[in-house]
Amino acid sequence: MRPIIDLQSINRVYRTGAVDIHAVRDVSLTIHPGEFVAVMGASGSGKSTMMNTLGCLDQPTSGLFLLDGIDVSKLSPEQRAEIRNQKIGFVFQGFNLLARTTARENIELPMLYAHPPLSRREQEERVQHVLELTGLTQRADHVPSQLSGGQQQRVAIARALVMKPALLLADEPTGNLDTRTSIEIMGAFQDLNEKGITIAMVTHELDIAQYCKRNIIMRDGRIISDRPVENRSWAATEMKKLESEQLAADLAS
Amino acid sequence: MRFFAILRIALNALRRNKMRTVLTMLGIIIGVSAVIAMVSIGTGARAQLEAQIESMGQNIVSVFPNFRRGGVSSGASGGEGFTVGDCDAIASEVPGVVAISPEVRAGGQAIYGNKNWSASVYGVNSDYLQIKSWNVVSGSNFSEQEVRTAAKVVLLGKTVVTELFDGNDPVGEIIRIRNVPFVVMGTLEPKGASLMGSDQDDAIIMPYTSAMKRLAGNRAAIRSMIIQSESPAVMSLVEQEVTTLLRQRHKIQDGADDDFMVRTQDQINEFATGTSKTMTALLGAVAGVSLVVGGIGIMNIMLVSVTERTREIGIRMAVGAKARDVLVQFLTEAVVLSLLGGGLGIALGMGTSAIIASQMNWPTLTPGNAIAGAFAFSAAIGIFFGFYPARKAAQLDPIEALRYE
Ligand SMILES: Nc1ncnc2c1ncn2[C@@H]1O[C@H](COP(=O)(O)OP(=O)(O)OP(=O)(O)O)[C@@H](O)[C@H]1O
Numbered sequence: 196m197r198p199i200i201d202l203q204s205i206n207r208v209y210r211t212g213a214v215d216i217h218a219v220r221d222v223s224l225t226i227h228p229g230e231f232v233a234v235m236g237a238s239g240s241g242k243s244t245m246m247n248t249l250g251c252l253d254q255p256t257s258g259l260f261l262l263d264g265i266d267v268s269k270l271s272p273e274q275r276a277e278i279r280n281q282k283i284g285f286v287f288q289g290f291n292l293l294a295r296t297t298a299r300e301n302i303e304l305p306m307l308y309a310h311p312p313l314s315r316r317e318q319e320e321r322v323q324h325v326l327e328l329t330g331l332t333q334r335a336d337h338v339p340s341q342l343s344g345g346q347q348q349r350v351a352i353a354r355a356l357v358m359k360p361a362l363l364l365a366d367e368p369t370g371n372l373d374t375r376t377s378i379e380i381m382g383a384f385q386d387l388n389e390k391g392i393t394i395a396m397v398t399h400e401l402d403i404a405q406y407c408k409r410n411i412i413m414r415d416g417r418i419i420s421d422r423p424v425e426n427r428s429w430a431a432t433e434m435k436k437l438e439s440e441q442l443a444a445d446l447a448s
Numbered sequence: 449m450r451f452f453a454i455l456r457i458a459l460n461a462l463r464r465n466k467m468r469t470v471l472t473m474l475g476i477i478i479g480v481s482a483v484i485a486m487v488s489i490g491t492g493a494r495a496q497l498e499a500q501i502e503s504m505g506q507n508i509v510s511v512f513p514n515f516r517r518g519g520v521s522s523g524a525s526g527g528e529g530f531t532v533g534d535c536d537a538i539a540s541e542v543p544g545v546v547a548i549s550p551e552v553r554a555g556g557q558a559i560y561g562n563k564n565w566s567a568s569v570y571g572v573n574s575d576y577l578q579i580k581s582w583n584v585v586s587g588s589n590f591s592e593q594e595v596r597t598a599a600k601v602v603l604l605g606k607t608v609v610t611e612l613f614d615g616n617d618p619v620g621e622i623i624r625i626r627n628v629p630f631v632v633m634g635t636l637e638p639k640g641a642s643l644m645g646s647d648q649d650d651a652i653i654m655p656y657t658s659a660m661k662r663l664a665g666n667r668a669a670i671r672s673m674i675i676q677s678e679s680p681a682v683m684s685l686v687e688q689e690v691t692t693l694l695r696q697r698h699k700i701q702d703g704a705d706d707d708f709m710v711r712t713q714d715q716i717n718e719f720a721t722g723t724s725k726t727m728t729a730l731l732g733a734v735a736g737v738s739l740v741v742g743g744i745g746i747m748n749i750m751l752v753s754v755t756e757r758t759r760e761i762g763i764r765m766a767v768g769a770k771a772r773d774v775l776v777q778f779l780t781e782a783v784v785l786s787l788l789g790g791g792l793g794i795a796l797g798m799g800t801s802a803i804i805a806s807q808m809n810w811p812t813l814t815p816g817n818a819i820a821g822a823f824a825f826s827a828a829i830g831i832f833f834g835f836y837p838a839r840k841a842a843q844l845d846p847i848e849a850l851r852y853e
């Protein structure tokens with residue numbers, strides 16, 4: 196099977212005045228359709244930089260990036276925009292929602308740029324679907340400043356899913372979230388992955404990485420570990436565990 | 449991207465900063481309203497002017513004494529005006545003359561019953577009304593016979609009828625001017641104000657012979673002459689011929705100044721429309737400058753807006769907006785801004801011109817093509833001045849735009 200992502204000796208150097216920052220060094224990585232990858236590593240190890248490359252937002256300084264067999268560096272900015280729109284759903288580290296714009300409108304955003312355009316009805320159905328999927332139906336008409344961090348995170352996820360991407364890239368989708376919401380989101384990701392969506396996500400937390408199928412660890416811009424997950428966690432089971440623990444805690448107090 | 453989606457985004461963005469939007473539009477509003485008011489007033493004034501020029505009659509050549517001429521008058525008629533002989537000579541000797549009438553001016557109180565009114569009295573011949581294309585509304589014009597006999601008959605302008613007869617039909621009544629009784633033979637249709645602003649209807653018209661004999665004691669001279677020429681083409685020829693003839697008749701030496709002036713209708717028109725053209729050009733320049741200033745205001749605010757919304761642009765690009773989409777979005781915003789300003793400007797301009805017109809007693813006309821032009825021009829300003837900021841937005845790099853604080 197052809198890999199959906201094929202990085203060959205990718206380097207990304209930020210040139211900032213006097214010193215060059217080597218954020219990603221000689222990274223080679225292949226991800227096949229249906230995989231569910233967690234990228235871990237210390238802060239500043241180059242995780243976001245690599246994710247931005249995978250999301251066709253950033254271009255590597257050197258090396259080859261094949262997305263679905265296509266050399267991304269050969270594409271025009273317009274074609275890359277089209278790929279971001281059609282193939283990739285991206286959840287940013289800092290949500291990146293439009294301020295003063297309702298959750299619904301934020302979620303509709305990618306559909307505005309869909310080519311060919313989606314019918315009004317199709318758009319409404321899709322928004323409804325992802326709202327339900329992320330449990331935001333009640334919050335659809337709230338603007339980000341009226342939403343909790345977790346809810347904003349879920350709006351960002353809903354927006355990433357609305358174009359039905361083949362590849363979901365999420366940069367710390369569970370950062371700043373409590374255990375319960377984190378499990379909910381990982382449950383949603385596991386469901387999506389079961390339906391065939393390829394997922395790559397960044398996380399700092401080992402137990403979150405356990406929900407994935409494959410764990411990659413980065414340090415100083417290099418991949419230092421890449422192995423399949425044993426004893427994978429399942430959201431449904433973990434949620435039950437959490438509830439019984441809470442019940443026990445409630446009883447004890 | 450769909451047109452309505454783009455429009456909605458633009459309107460939302462503008463609504464978010466209402467105050468700023470209004471202030472930005474102000475330049476365009478002022479510019480467009482100035483243009484519209486100017487055009488409306490100008491068109492109204494020109495319509496008025498055309499009516500006034502029309503009221504002078506057609507293909508008219510006027511002959512006046514030259515008051516500016518210095519030195520001693522040469523001969524009996526020099527500087528004083530003209531003689532009946534001058535008049536007859538022009539009529540018979542100058543080709544292209546259809547009709548000519550002398551004009552004798554006399555003043556005096558006109559009295560009817562217990563009312564009196566001081567009107568201008570014009571002594572003319574029986575062709576005068578035809579030359580001026582002035583119609584008799586009731587009664588009839590006096591005849592050549594009545595001119596020859598210096599009959600005591602008058603025609604009254606609308607204003608005189610109103611003042612002396614309260615608007616009732618005065619035909620057959622007798623009025624007194626300097627104690628001489630005159631029979632009212634007819635009344636004239638209203639003509640309105642002249643080019644110089646005087647009321648042309650405040651006139652009593654009588655045979656010039658009557659004006660000379662009955663009112664001025666035989667000494668009144670012919671102050672001016674009005675000539676109707678065959679066609680617009682021969683007017684300047686008539687002017688030349690009349691000049692030659694009068695110089696001869698007035699025995700003016702070669703090199704000496706004329707003691708009279710000949711003006712064709714064209715020259716008068718040119719003078720009148722010339723001033724209004726200068727005004728239009730001047731106001732147009734002012735309006736143009738304020739439109740450009742308004743456009744620069746839009747550009748300035750759009751640049752601020754692009755900087756402020758760098759992150760938004762980054763987000764849009766990250767989810768698939770192409771450079772073109774961003775360009776169109778900001779361009780639409782600029783055009784909506786300028787069109788809205790243009791629309792308000794048109795309304796304001798029409799309102800202003802209506803007020804000015806009612807104050808000045810002018811008709812105003814806002815021509816449809818001025819409105820269309822103002823809209824088109826506003827849109828053009830939006831596109832022109834919105835393009836640079838929009839292109840700046842479109843050229844942003846998505847990842848850098850997202851990192852922008
Ligand atoms: N735009 C930039 N200009 C210069 N240096 C940058 C830029 N973006 C990232 N870096 C540097 O590149 C390195 C990798 O950054 P990156 O954001 O990829 O780290 P990360 O692994 O995502 O960290 P975190 O877990 O804190 O999000 C860091 O040293 C960072 O300072």
Ligand SMILES: [Mg+2]
Nearest residue numbers: 242243288366
């Ligand atoms: Mg990061």
